[in-house]
Amino acid sequence: QVQLMESGGGVVQPGRSLRLSCAASGFDLRSFGLYWVRQLPDKGLEWVAVISYNGNDKYYADSVKGRFTISRDTSNNTLFLQMNSLRPEDTAVYYCAKDLRWGPYPFDSWGQGTLVTVSS
């Protein structure tokens, strides 16, 4: 059974850093793309970042490029999102998700999310 569980959220001041983790189980991280998606307050969902099944390709939304870094540890089945230079507009619930297969496919599994609040 595929499971994804995020952790690491919290309250952080603007300009500071935070690292989110996503513990994965029930599948091989080396076979699927892994994503971070966020839900901004009172707004819809926004794709944030993706790492390919082989770890070689990483893509970022323009809103986080240069500040956020996606990575993974296949030996511990964990996905990460390093968030630097945080801004109030980064306040959101952050979800990790797995794709149905690498390429133009939807997400077939999501975590329950972790809340990040950027505020002074």
Place this chain on the structure above:
Amino acid sequence: EIVMTQSPATLSVSPGETATLSCRASQSVNSYLAWYQHKPGQAPRLLIYGASTRATDIPARFSGTGSGTDFTLSIGSLQPEDFAVYYCQQYHSWPRYTFGQGTRLDIK
């Protein structure tokens, strides 16, 4: 960026009836369209992909239609557990996915 617009924002329907939710893309996404169900505090669940293919273990009362720019999710014989927020997502511009703002399905 492909903008996805869902309507209505809120839909009130009685249990046992049919709910019809709409999603429109700002440009053609062919059939690269998915629907998700999201309940508070839970992980979103994939319902439909390829505009009309039900995901694993999704009941037949959920059906999706459309292609190009206009899509519909129909939920027949509404059950109490179906009341949630529903999102459409285009993956035509993978990996730069975009989502609709969501339709909240309420019990009437």
